[in-house]
Amino acid sequence: MEINNEELLKQIQKAKIGKQSAFKFLLDRFWNEVYGFQIKRIKDEYEVEDITIETFSKAFDKIVSFDEKYTFGTWLITISKNIHIDKTRKKNASIYLNTTEASDEQVHKVIDGSPTPEDVLITEQNLAELLRYIKQLKPHYQEVINLRYFNEMSYNEISESLQEPLNNVKVRLLRARKLLAEIITQNRKD
Numbered sequence: 060m061e062i063n064n065e066e067l068l069k070q071i072q073k074a075k076i077g078k079q080s081a082f083k084f085l086l087d088r089f090w091n092e093v094y095g096f097q098i099k100r101i102k103d104e105y106e107v108e109d110i111t112i113e114t115f116s117k118a119f120d121k122i123v124s125f126d127e128k129y130t131f132g133t134w135l136i137t138i139s140k141n142i143h144i145d146k147t148r149k150k151n152a153s154i155y156l157n158t159t160e161a162s163d164e165q166v167h168k169v170i171d172g173s174p175t176p177e178d179v180l181i182t183e184q185n186l187a188e189l190l191r192y193i194k195q196l197k198p199h200y201q202e203v204i205n206l207r208y209f210n211e212m213s214y215n216e217i218s219e220s221l222q223e224p225l226n227n228v229k230v231r232l233l234r235a236r237k238l239l240a241e242i243i244t245q246n247r248k249d
Contacts, residue, residue: 067088067131068127070085071085071122071127071131074119075122075123075125082119083233085115085118086230086234086237090115090234092135092136093135093136110146111139112227112231112234114135115135116224116227116230117138117226118138119226192239193239196242199231200231200238202221203217203221203231206220214228214232
């Protein structure tokens with residue numbers, strides 16, 4: 060997906076003021092770049108996804124500090140590289156610590172009020188079909204979708220339940236919803 064620098068800067072500005080659509084745009088645009096960077100180094104798909112989620116989590120949390128003189132993709136890759144280095148150091152030292160230092164007050168509220176493909180299915184009372192689509196997701200994405208939409212847990216409750224930083228939960232849920240929407244769209248075409 061090729062975009063011009065002007066459009067990218069507009070989306071970054073929107074993200075800085077907390078616009079959900081801008082976060083989604085940035086996640087969609089740069090997910091493969093960050094994921095691809097890590098998969099070349101790690102080879103473990105689950106660890107790569109975790110690092111990529113943490114990268115966006117940290118980036119979205121600190122987006123107001125992004126200096127637009129620099130390239131956004133390079134900034135994300137730097138964050139991703141630093142997260143991987145931290146994880147490697149912690150593994151080697153056999154110490155488990157959360158890599159996200161954001162407090163609940165610092166985390167941006169990421170809310171999307173527009174109906175998504177999965178919302179449309181629910182309103183059409185087609186729950187069985189939706190559940191079949193959810194089962195096509197990887198288990199950790201299924202879990203966060205189930206906790207949020209079927210157990211009706213808040214982000215904070217999911218964070219506590221999974222023992223994950225709040226911002227990681229938000230990014231994982233955003234990614235899960237994107238993947239679910241792609242599955243639904245693809246199956247609707249068939």
